[in-house]
Amino acid sequence: MPKDLAPGANFCYDFGFGKSATMLEQQTESSRLQGIAARVCWWEPAGETIEEIPLFLCRVMTLGTWEDASFCLERFGSEAFRNALRSAPPGLLDVRSWHYWHRRLGMLPVPAQPVRAIPA
Numbered sequence: 001m002p003k004d005l006a007p008g009a010n011f012c013y014d015f016g017f018g019k020s021a022t023m024l025e026q027q028t029e030s031s032r033l034q035g036i037a038a039r040v041c042w043w044e045p046a047g048e049t050i051e052e053i054p055l056f057l058c059r060v061m062t063l064g065t066w067e068d069a070s071f072c073l074e075r076f077g078s079e080a081f082r083n084a085l086r087s088a089p090p091g092l093l094d095v096r097s098w099h100y101w102h103r104r105l106g107m108l109p110v111p112a113q114p115v116r117a118i119p120a
Contacts (some may be wrong), residue, residue: 020024029075036060036068055092062097082104090114 037046040059049056057080060072073081083106085093095100095113102110 032071033075035065036072040064040068053080054084057081058088058092061073061085061101064091077093078105081106088114090116 002044032048033050034046037049040063041049041056049059053076057072060068061081061084073080081101085098085101085105085107088098092111093113097112098113102108
Protein backbone atom coordinates (compact mmCIF):
# COMPACT_ATOMS: atom_id res chain seq x y z
CA MET A 1 0.00 0.00 0.00
CA PRO A 2 1.51 3.38 -0.95
CA LYS A 3 2.45 5.62 1.97
CA ASP A 4 1.06 8.81 0.35
CA LEU A 5 -2.48 7.43 0.19
CA ALA A 6 -4.93 9.47 2.25
CA PRO A 7 -6.47 7.64 5.24
CA GLY A 8 -9.73 5.98 4.31
CA ALA A 9 -9.11 6.33 0.56
CA ASN A 10 -9.73 3.35 -1.65
CA PHE A 11 -6.67 1.96 -3.32
CA CYS A 12 -6.56 -0.11 -6.43
CA TYR A 13 -3.51 -1.04 -8.43
CA ASP A 14 -3.77 0.12 -12.03
CA PHE A 15 -2.74 -2.77 -14.18
CA GLY A 16 -3.83 -0.92 -17.30
CA PHE A 17 -6.92 -3.04 -17.86
CA GLY A 18 -8.97 -0.07 -19.06
CA LYS A 19 -6.32 0.88 -21.57
CA SER A 20 -5.68 -2.72 -22.55
CA ALA A 21 -9.38 -3.38 -23.07
CA THR A 22 -9.64 -0.37 -25.39
CA MET A 23 -6.55 -1.47 -27.31
CA LEU A 24 -7.91 -5.02 -27.50
CA GLU A 25 -11.23 -3.75 -28.86
CA GLN A 26 -9.39 -1.70 -31.49
CA GLN A 27 -7.28 -4.69 -32.48
CA THR A 28 -10.37 -6.88 -32.70
CA GLU A 29 -12.17 -4.27 -34.79
CA SER A 30 -9.14 -3.88 -37.04
CA SER A 31 -8.75 -7.62 -37.52
CA ARG A 32 -12.46 -7.94 -38.28
CA LEU A 33 -12.18 -5.19 -40.92
CA GLN A 34 -9.13 -6.96 -42.35
CA GLY A 35 -11.15 -10.19 -42.57
CA ILE A 36 -14.05 -8.48 -44.31
CA ALA A 37 -11.67 -6.76 -46.73
CA ALA A 38 -10.00 -10.08 -47.54
CA ARG A 39 -13.39 -11.64 -48.38
CA VAL A 40 -14.86 -8.81 -50.46
CA CYS A 41 -11.65 -7.99 -52.33
CA TRP A 42 -9.56 -11.16 -52.36
CA TRP A 43 -7.33 -10.01 -55.25
CA GLU A 44 -5.53 -7.26 -53.32
CA PRO A 45 -4.09 -6.92 -49.80
CA ALA A 46 -6.72 -6.13 -47.15
CA GLY A 47 -4.86 -3.01 -46.02
CA GLU A 48 -5.07 -1.50 -49.50
CA THR A 49 -8.77 -2.35 -49.75
CA ILE A 50 -9.60 -0.56 -46.50
CA GLU A 51 -7.65 2.58 -47.49
CA GLU A 52 -10.38 3.61 -49.95
CA ILE A 53 -13.39 3.59 -47.63
CA PRO A 54 -16.12 4.41 -50.23
CA LEU A 55 -14.92 1.67 -52.58
CA PHE A 56 -14.54 -0.76 -49.67
CA LEU A 57 -18.11 -0.04 -48.53
CA CYS A 58 -19.45 -0.56 -52.06
CA ARG A 59 -17.78 -3.96 -52.11
CA VAL A 60 -19.25 -4.79 -48.71
CA MET A 61 -22.73 -3.79 -49.95
CA THR A 62 -22.36 -6.13 -52.94
CA LEU A 63 -20.18 -9.03 -51.79
CA GLY A 64 -20.32 -8.95 -47.99
CA THR A 65 -22.50 -10.97 -45.67
CA TRP A 66 -25.26 -9.41 -43.61
CA GLU A 67 -22.93 -9.49 -40.60
CA ASP A 68 -20.20 -7.71 -42.60
CA ALA A 69 -22.60 -4.99 -43.71
CA SER A 70 -24.05 -4.56 -40.20
CA PHE A 71 -20.59 -4.27 -38.65
CA CYS A 72 -19.43 -1.75 -41.26
CA LEU A 73 -22.65 0.24 -40.99
CA GLU A 74 -22.14 0.52 -37.24
CA ARG A 75 -18.43 1.28 -37.64
CA PHE A 76 -18.60 3.85 -40.49
CA GLY A 77 -22.21 5.10 -40.25
CA SER A 78 -25.06 5.60 -42.69
CA GLU A 79 -23.63 8.78 -44.19
CA ALA A 80 -20.44 6.97 -45.24
CA PHE A 81 -22.61 4.34 -46.94
CA ARG A 82 -24.62 7.06 -48.70
CA ASN A 83 -21.40 8.73 -49.89
CA ALA A 84 -20.15 5.36 -51.13
CA LEU A 85 -23.32 4.85 -53.16
CA ARG A 86 -23.09 8.36 -54.62
CA SER A 87 -19.53 7.69 -55.77
CA ALA A 88 -19.97 4.03 -56.77
CA PRO A 89 -18.01 3.12 -59.88
CA PRO A 90 -19.98 1.69 -62.81
CA GLY A 91 -20.44 -2.06 -62.73
CA LEU A 92 -19.49 -2.63 -59.09
CA LEU A 93 -22.94 -2.96 -57.53
CA ASP A 94 -25.41 -5.42 -59.00
CA VAL A 95 -29.00 -4.26 -59.59
CA ARG A 96 -30.35 -5.98 -56.48
CA SER A 97 -27.73 -4.43 -54.17
CA TRP A 98 -28.08 -1.02 -55.83
CA HIS A 99 -31.83 -0.92 -55.17
CA TYR A 100 -31.68 -2.51 -51.72
CA TRP A 101 -29.08 -0.13 -50.31
CA HIS A 102 -30.71 2.97 -51.76
CA ARG A 103 -33.99 1.99 -50.13
CA ARG A 104 -32.32 0.88 -46.90
CA LEU A 105 -30.51 4.22 -46.58
CA GLY A 106 -33.56 6.29 -47.56
CA MET A 107 -32.07 7.53 -50.84
CA LEU A 108 -35.28 7.67 -52.83
CA PRO A 109 -36.11 7.71 -55.65
CA VAL A 110 -33.48 5.17 -56.63
CA PRO A 111 -31.38 6.64 -59.45
CA ALA A 112 -30.21 4.69 -62.47
CA GLN A 113 -26.99 2.79 -61.94
CA PRO A 114 -23.79 4.36 -63.17
CA VAL A 115 -22.94 3.34 -66.73
CA ARG A 116 -19.51 2.63 -68.11
CA ALA A 117 -18.38 4.91 -70.87
CA ILE A 118 -16.78 2.79 -73.58
CA PRO A 119 -14.70 4.88 -75.96
CA ALA A 120 -15.62 4.51 -79.62
